[in-house]
Amino acid sequence: MDHHPHLQNPNPNSTHLTGNIDTWLDFEVEDYLVLDDGSEESFSSQNMASSDNVTGGFESASAGATSSNSNIKRKNGVNRRKPDHAGVRVAFRTKSELEVMDDGFKWRKYGKKMVKNSPNPRNYYKCSSGGCNVKKRVERDREDPSYVITTYDGVHNHESPCVFYYNHTPLMVPNGWTLQPSPS
DNA sequence: CGGTTTTGACCTGCGC
């Protein structure tokens, strides 16, 4: 559970990803954030909007909307608020015309919400792979609609179909990005 | 026909 096929980018500089693969679209990773469990990620769009050089401008403070970890049951007995999310939360902003970027995983949309700080709706996705509890939020930057803010919540407990492809095509990984195939 | 998307309702946490 230490290694997961998530992307890591040690280089805070803007990384330009060009579509070397069919599954990757042309977009620029303007900002990113990787936080381990315990750390609350807050993709403060307000703060981001107030600074142009958002590179490294992410706030690590707790988000006001972040819910505590507690077992809560719904009226029908369904558990809500898992005691702990999958562990890692990754947020990054990309310049893309398309809101949904194909990262190799299969996502199923389960919600859409209008958020206060943004005129654009926020979309909620779950990994459609069985047993995988990873979620992802996608919303457009309120200041720059050309940017898409994507937040991954959790870690896949399976490999992406693309990881297999990556192993045979290192060119897939842009400079500065590291792919960590799951040992499982 | 099975999987996905849409969409409104529901639930919870937080601030006042």
Place this chain on the structure above:
DNA sequence: GCGCAGGTCAAAACCG
């Protein structure tokens, strides 16, 4: 305690 905002559920609609 109340209202608001965010997150999730689930039924219906949609699509390949």
